[in-house]
Amino acid sequence: MRLLSAGRRHRFAGVVVTLFALVVLGGTYAVIAPQQRAAADAAAQATQIEEGRKLFAVSCTSCHGLNAEGSKEAPSLIGVGAAAVDFQVGTGRMPAQQPGPQMPRKKVIFTDEEIAAIAAYVASLGPGPSVPAPEQYDPEGLSDADIAEGGExxxxxxxxxxxxAGKGGALPWGKYAPKLGGVDPRHMYEAMLTGPQQMPVFSDEVMTPEEKKKLIGYVEEITTAPSQGGFDLGSLGPVTEGLATWLIGLAVLVLVAVWIAARGARVKK
Structure with a gap:
């Protein structure tokens, strides 16, 4: 009887062994899985950077140099970050068609994946601002008070x-501030981060990410709102309004002069 008792297994022994095995397997996976994921991400990033290097070599080195060191025609890209590339290439300003005081916005020739690859390559050359996440620039959900603060x-x-009104304006030496209507909020945020061409840089120390979002919300508001006063004449202020008044007034004076002359000629007859 004692032998039978000694050889008899406890009824919960199987459950305990199963739980122990699951704990061991789970712990092992928890240790190995992040390492595998990190290795996979690193491999994918390396592939993206290499693809970006090839695209850069074909499309950008003639101006920016073989190693993005810059030249007389174009600045160095070392340290500008992925955000600068995403803005310039994502708005069609780069690659440039020809030298000039300012690169205009034009049709984009690269796909989103190619732009991301070039941005990743340039970012690998030196630290700089990264491409912002949607929650940083998307003005959806801002209150009227937030938009009013953005207006300030x-x-x-x-x-x-x-x-x-965000319609843009002329600057010295053939440069200009572009109009903001129809600009993607991400590109507006990137422009504030990187200061393209003659625009100053609004770093997070100068203007917080939340303030940037509010400003973008205000720009979206004024550039999409309908004109409540009829013809807005480009919303360029008193210059176009004065010109329109002068032209209309001159036309009226000419018509009056012609009418007086014609009436005087009939009276003399």
């Missing part, structure tokens, strides 16, 4: 060049 920021920092 816009009037303080941007209207001197971009006009109070």
């Amino acid at each position: 920021l816009f009037r303080t920092n941007c209207t001197a060049c971009h006009n109070v």
